[in-house]
Amino acid sequence: MSLDTVAEDIREEARARAEEIREEGEERAAEIIEEAESDAEEIHEEREADVEREVQQRREQAISSAKLEAKQSRLEARRDALEEVREEVETTLTDIDGDQRRELTAALLDEAAEEFDEGESVSVYGRADDQELLEDLLEDYDGFSVAGEYDCLGGVVVESEESRVRVNNTFDSILETVWEDNLTELSDRLFEQ
Template identity: 65%
Template structure:
C-alpha cells in the first residue's frame, strides 16, 4: 500500500466523517427548528387564549359597570320622582283651608293638650298664616297662649316650661309619619311594582 493510497483512504474517511457530521448537524438543526416552531405555535396559542380571556374579562367588567350605572340612574330617577311626589303632597297639605284646616288644627291641638293637663301656662306655636285661626281656637283652652310662629305647613307645636315637654303636632310631622308608613305602597303605585 502506497502512501498515496493511505492518504486517499484518510481523505475518504475524513470526507465520510465530515458528511456524517454535516448530516447530523442538518438533522439536529431540523430538530431545533421543528422544536422552535412547535414552541412558537404553543406560545402563540397561549397568547391568543390569554388575549381572549382578557377581552372576555374586560367585556364582563364593562357590562357589569354599565349595569351598575343603569341601576344607579334608575334609582336616582325614582328618588327624584318620589321627592317630587313628596313635595306635591306637602303643597297640597299646606293649601288645606277653611273648615277642614280648622278641624285638623283642633284635632292636633286636642291631641297635644292631653300632655299638658297640669301645666299652668302652655305655649303654642304655629304657622304665621294661621295666627288668627289659632287665636280663635286657643280661646277655648285655659292657660294656652299663642307664643309665636314656627316653620311648618300647619298644625301646632306645644310646650310648657313646667313639664319640659314639647309636642310637635304639625301637618309636617303627620305627613312625614304617613309618608314613612306608606312609602312602599307609594313606590309600588308610582312605579307599578306589583
C-alpha cells in the same frame, strides 16, 4: 496497499464522516427549528389566550360599570320622583283651607292638649297663615295661648314651661312619620316592574 489507496480510503472515510456530521447537524438544526417553532406557537397561543382573557375582563368590567351606572341612574330617577311626590303632598297640605284645615288643626290641638295638666300655661305655635284660626280654636282651652309662628305646613307645636313638655303635632311631623312608615310601599307602587 498503496499509499494512494490508503489516502483514498482516508478521504472516503473523511467524506463519509463529514456527510454524517452534516446530516447530524441538519437533523439537529431541524430539531432546533422545530422546537423553536413549537415554542413560538406555544408562546403565540399563550399570548393570544392572555389577550383574550384581558379583552374578556375589560368587557366584563365595562358591562359591570354600565350596569352600575344604569342602576345609579334608576335610583336617582326614583329619588327624584319620590321627592316630587313629597313636594306635591307638602303643597297639597299647605293648600288645605277652610273647614278641613280647621278640623285637622283642632284634632291635632286636642291630641296635644292631652299631654298637659289642667292649669298649666301652654304656648301654642303654628303656621303664620293659621294664627287667626289658632286664636279662635284656643278660646276653648284654659291656659293656652298663641305664642308665635312656627315654620311648618300646618298643625301645632304645643309646649309648657311648667312641665317642660313639647308636642310637635305639625302636618310636617305627621307626614314624616307616614312617609317613613310607607316609603317602601309607595316606592313599590310608583315603580312596579
